[in-house]
Amino acid sequence: MSKSLQAIRGMNDILPEQTPVWRYFEGTVSRLLDNYGYKQIRMPIVEFTELFKRSIGEVTDIVEKEMYTFDDRNGDSLTLRPEGTAACVRAVLEHGITGGGQVQKLWYIGPMFRHERPQKGRYRQFHQIGLEVFNLDGPDIDAELIIMTWRLWGELGIRDAVKLELNSLGTSESRGRYREALVEYLSAHHDKLDEDSQRRLKTNPLRVLDTKNADTQAVLVDAPKMADYLDEESRAHFEGLKARLDAVGIPYVLNPKLVRGLDYYSKTVFEWVTDKLGAQGTVCAGGRYDGLVEQMGGKPTPGVGFAMGIERLVLMLETLEQIPQELARQVDVYLCAFGEEAELAGLALAERVRDQLPNLRLQVNAGAGSFKSQFKKADKSGALFALILGDDEMAQQVVGFKPLRGQGEQQSIAWDALAAHLATCVVQG
Known part of the structure; x- marks a missing residue:
């Protein structure tokens, strides 16, 4: 008997009884973004593989292990997009819409693809809403992104279930100095690191800070702190961001181990996390990437953005019973x-x-x-x-x-x- 057809593992159907919640969430977000003056952009789900190697970084877990990459009939290496920022940067460069210092406040929605071990809240095809802002370099726009998400959590009724974590990675120069100090410290404790952290020490040492291994976390207690290596520009930018969040009354926690998993971040990084979804605690994350446009062949262009996972936020609405009753009808x-x-x-x-x-x-x-x-x-x-x-x-x-x-x-x-x-x-x- 032939094997019955079914969906690929980690790539799920969203059935008719589930779609009303998705549409409610997506509609709430799109109205909010309209009200803040953001415009929607739509990019292809397939890009040349080189785009992600140049932007995300060849020694990241995403590029090394998780991308869906294949050769097409022309022999070109193509990849299903694992995230949206690189594709958005490619689009604005290709069409010249950030040239001459034009400010662009953009948002997009759609599926992303990573070959991960599927579990609740983490899938191989997952959906994100992302925002990207170009040609604004002050902490005010960083604050706006966070304030918008704070307002969104309030409209969805989940504000009490999320927590904002903040850090600054500084400029590439200050981050380089910190990386050297961190590698020197961790190398002296090499035998106490878990196997994955030993590998990352050679390829992407800042990701060691992100480890969930208890023994390695114990080693990191006395490790050098990023804040001690920040340049004055990054320090002033971070203080400006915190002042704006304080002015609006948004609570936050400083997390010196927050580095994000992508090479292109600089200065501000942030995550909205929750303890309501088990191990999958991050529901929205992003930061500043002032060098990415230039890295991809454009002129120096400040950039900042974030992405939120739709599956996880829909799961939160269901878990916290914050789904409007009329959606059932x-x-x-x-x-x-x-x-x-x-x-x-x-x-x-x-x-x-x-x-x-x-x-x-x-x-x-x-x-x-x-x-x-x-x-x-x-x-x-x-x-x-x-x-x-x-x-x-x-x-x-x-x-x-x-x-x-x-x-x-x-x-x-x-x-x-x-x-x-x-x-x-x-x-x-």
Whole structure:
């Protein structure tokens, strides 16, 4: 017997009963970004592999272990995007929209791909909403990104479940000095490091700070601190960011071990973390990458951004029971019609109502059926009310109006008064 077809491990279907929460989350975010003056950009999900090697760094875990890379028919090496910043930088460079110091405040949404071990909240195809801002170099725009996310958490009802962690990585020069001091210290304790940290010591030593290994964490207690190696420019920038967050009243924790997993970060880095999702604690993260555009062939261009994981935030909404009740209902009104003449009249009536109430979720029965079967479908749809068109209603040019979710008797409503009646009843329902 042939093997049944199924989705690739770690790449999941999002089923109809799940999509209302996704649409609610995505709609909430997009409205917020519109209100702050951000514009949407859409990039391909496949890029030349070289893009990610040059931007993320060849010795990062993402490039070394996690990318989905393949040769196309032309022999070009292509990669499914593992993150969005590099692709966004490529797009603004290719189309010249940051030239001449033009400020661009952009956002995007879509799937990313990393070959990781699938677990709850971590998948091989996952979805992100990302923001990127170009040609603003002050701490005010860093603060705006964080303030926006703080407002988003409030609108979603999860503000009490997240915590902001901050750090500054300084400029590439100050980070280089710190890297030398860190390598010297860790080399003296080489035998106490876990195997992964020993490997990273040679390739990407700052990532050792990110280790979850308890023995290595014990070694890091007395390790040099990034703050002691910051240049004055980075120090002033970081103080400016903290002052703005203090002014707005956003609490934060300084985390000197926060380095992020990508080579391009400089100065500000931040993460929003939670203890409500087990091991997958980061729900939004980002920072400043002032050298990335130049590194990718453009002119020196300040940049800052973040990305948030949709799967994890949807999971948080579900875990904390912060899903609006109306999302459970995808239909407001269900129209049942009996007989061909009633079906035709019902179609015309439904379209007139939709003209007058464009936000009403009105479903017309399809497939005919008996009175009992149509009402069963109306009830299963979750609709608040059923509309009934039969021979008697057709003769009187009325529609039966029956509540399905509460008290109330069935009544007859004239066709030309139906939209006004529904506007009142559905809102009340």
